[in-house]
Amino acid sequence: MEHVNVKYAKGFNVLIGDDRSQAASMVIEPGESEGGKDNFHKGADQWLYVESGSGKAIVNGHAYPLQPGSLILISHGETHEVRNTSNVPMKTLNFYVPPAYTSSGEARPAGKAE
Numbered sequence: 001m002e003h004v005n006v007k008y009a010k011g012f013n014v015l016i017g018d019d020r021s022q023a024a025s026m027v028i029e030p031g032e033s034e035g036g037k038d039n040f041h042k043g044a045d046q047w048l049y050v051e052s053g054s055g056k057a058i059v060n061g062h063a064y065p066l067q068p069g070s071l072i073l074i075s076h077g078e079t080h081e082v083r084n085t086s087n088v089p090m091k092t093l094n095f096y097v098p099p100a101y102t103s104s105g106e107a108r109p110a111g112k113a114e
């Protein structure tokens with residue numbers, strides 16, 4: 001059993017995880033974005049929950065609105081970008097199955113444990 005209190009620090013931060021799943025927080029400043037047309041996770045699905053702020057997720061070239069309470073699933077291999085179109089920081093909680101990042105936030109090769 002592991003436990004952490006979610007803190008939304010600037011940028012992307014791995015919070016907790018094991019060999020099967022992982023949670024991370026992400027704060028995107030107004031007018032900024034994370035990801036892009038070449039961004040995808042080779043072996044991990046990503047669940048993204050919007051805590052605050054609003055914007056859009058662009059997944060495989062299609063735009064989807066995001067607002068507090070939005071929950072989206074980005075399947076492994078889907079290209080994606082998350083844009084903050086609001087005037088406040090967008091705070092998201094992200095879950096990766098299996099883990100997509102090392103504890104320091106570096107992308108893992110598909111299926112490779114830390």
